[in-house]
Amino acid sequence: MQTHAYRREEATGMTDDMNAQLTAAGNEMSASFLAAKKRSDETLAKLKANPGKFTMLTGDRPTGRLHLGHFFGSIRERVAMQNLGVNTNIIIADYQVITDRDTTEHIDDNVLNLVLDYMAAGIDPEKTMIFTHSAVPAENQLMLPFLSLVTEAELHRNPTVKSEMESSGHALTGLLLTYPVHQACDILFCKANVVPIGKDNLPHVEITRTIARRFNERYAKKNPVFPEPAAILSEAPEIPGLDGRKMSKSYGNSIMLGATAEETAKLIKKSPTDSERTITFDPVNRPQVSALLTTAGLVTGRDPSEIAAEIGNAGAGALKKYVIDSVNEFLAPHRERRAELAKDMDSVRDILHDGNARANAIANQTLDEVREAMGMHYDR
Template sequence: MTSDRAEASTKNQQQRPPKTVMSGMRPTGRLHLGHYMGVLKNWVSLQPQYDCYFMVADWHALTTKYDDTAYLQENVYEMTLDWLASGVDPNVSTLYVQSAIPEIAELHLLLSMVTPNKWVETDPTLKDMVAMLHEDLTYGLLGYPILQTSDILAVLGDLVPVGKDQVAHLEISRDIARRFNHLFETDLFPQPKPLLTETPMLLGLDGRKMGKSYNNAIFLADTEDETWQKLRTAITDPARIKKDDPGDPAKCEVVYPYYQTFASNGAIELAAKECREAARGCVDCKKILNEFVIEELKPLRERRTEYAKDRAQVEKILREGCEKSRAVAQNTLKQIRAAMRLYQSPALV
């Protein structure tokens, strides 16, 4: 009997559908090394184990850039290219665009009816944005945490990949899911859990936070020459004024972490040793680093070039992903409307 139970338990585990992972990015500009190492490589690693939904969050882009939409559609396309080039597989994962799923907007409205205002006001994501925008704060931005929750719950997301510093941002989504389930006596919504990921801390080439607006990032779409021209400007240990001045890798806050991310263990150790002994100049150090960065990005850039040759195929991937995601969201909304006892129009059933 014990053997039979164990066999049945194993069979049940094998038959369980994989957990759903949901994540997304705002299409506010080109993607850079930080996005690749911190997000995209992780997405790719999750694909074999989970049912992954990756969303281009164009509505979220409007919360802070509502007056700058000239390049929004092109940004959606370019971002999708970067995802595909990074190894996100449309045959395994679902790629879709937020604004193509109107059910997310309806869910946002319904969840806003049951979410206490104080929950939104204390959300860390919103507090950071409010501090940044001041008088430009909009109603849409105030609802950012609820819209983010709607993104996750529309596809019944179980897991959301985040870094340790982002765990608190997900707590409001868990609170809203719990509150809805309690109010309407249902177990429809999962309580999305953070899927903790280790991400390398890469600063911009000038030592500031890596960002598109600072012009201090290496973009995934850059050529090899553009990559080197940028990398050669990266700041190093300020004590190394002359080539024969010894340095301290710990004070080389840009180049050395890049070595730790892209180079082999032997190359990392040698770079640190020769830096301390002033046996290698900073320019030579960057040249060697450049080779490692180019090697890492070469397959990505080759795939990007191939996908870019057939825009219609990329658009087809997005269209099919939107259709699949919308079907899931429609089913979710049908259950939500029933739980809330909303009027069931024949057109909505």
């Protein structure tokens, strides 16, 4: 038994005590996640030392508005990388909306609102390429060679595909099954070597690494075409919604970045707690109260346990008031910048147009390299 424990610690760099840490949502961290976090920290250290050597890609599906989970899970890392000097790219994955939905209603509005929230959060389109999936055909064409590099069994094993199918109640379409390969196209077309993500998307980065490695081994051993990207995990990899479940637009438990102060207050006031008057931070036994404390901790930078001790016997009403005030204070600058940007929507559309043009130039170059590696250049 001691030998097994030693091997686990050696492989992950983590002790048994560290393996018992809890995430913000109250779920025990797995050893594999902690190992991934360790690799993430090592990559981040290299990135900070030499940011110009790194290219980042991440993005969002335009299925609705961005919320606090998006901000703390990914967006603030995007802004930090951009400001460090990393080559940053953000994809608005509009094609991926139809992986588990039968409509594209409101997609134009959703796309434009994503751009507004990106810029309000600090994304600078002069430094970061923002583009839409559907506007870059060469990137999507990478799906054909990439699909030949993974098996059906590997796609079925992807936990994110399973959870997306279960949560949506949608039948498993070919697009949903191959969703991880589509994301690999997103990441690899611009040769991204870092991807800032939350815990849920780790399997996608792993399959992207597999595809890059297999393509290089099969077609480009002497001159590899693709890097094997590394995941950079958020400091808050699991962020609970106001009801203690995962923060999700579909659960209605999310605080939207673009919501008004009044809308935010109304949502928090409606959030469930429990019958215990004394406020304590206990993610396992009191997930709903702890979710509110976690939210307050994130936006104030304070320890949730410290906030709980401060509120003490004042009860859920006092807790909710503290959360409302803290969240609204945190989001006030974002809302102000967003409102100013929204006054000129033509400029927002111009930003997308320019980003799409840049993305097409990169994708066409990468597709040419793929064809060259595969011996598919016939016009010379």
